Amino acid sequence: MYVGQLEFLNEQAPDGLKSFGSALCMTSISLGNYISSLLVSIVMKISTKDKMPGWIPGNLNRGHLDMFYFLLAALTTADLVVYIVCAKWYKYGKFEGMNGGSNNGNKGSDSSV
Template sequence: MPDELKSLGIAVYLSVIGVGNFISSILISVIEKATGGDGGESWFADNLNRAHLDYFYWLLAALSGVGFLLYLYPQDLYLC
């Protein structure tokens, strides 16, 4: 990063981290409401023996895979 743009680079970096944290908290809230409804155990239960964190990580892997496939998809088709 050039010296003249260091403050702008730090601002963009911190903004990206902040937006990522915001999206992560929304995702966790949605999963908590969807899986913990009707008195059932949510994926983020207090008891780790009954929690399903593996489902959460599989969901993150699937979302990353979709993002990767969208990255590989030819960009000129988006303009149509």
């Protein structure tokens, strides 16, 4: 997923903003890791009540990982809906490179060679 995101940002960004796109990609990876840790902490705090082990205990046989994975499936479904809305709203932008050609890698190539 991150390779596709980086390729998309490099293709759709103007020449002066390509490094910003790479930085944005790396920032989204790090924020995703922090949010994942926060999600596990919140689930453990909410699901651990009255000396019950919670959804993700130290001994996984006593927990309810199935409930945690159902929560992840629901969050992924919501994320898919947001992605589809954004993908329908997005308009493909084609930028020209510094030589006046498009960014498809065929800058002045001669096919008769």
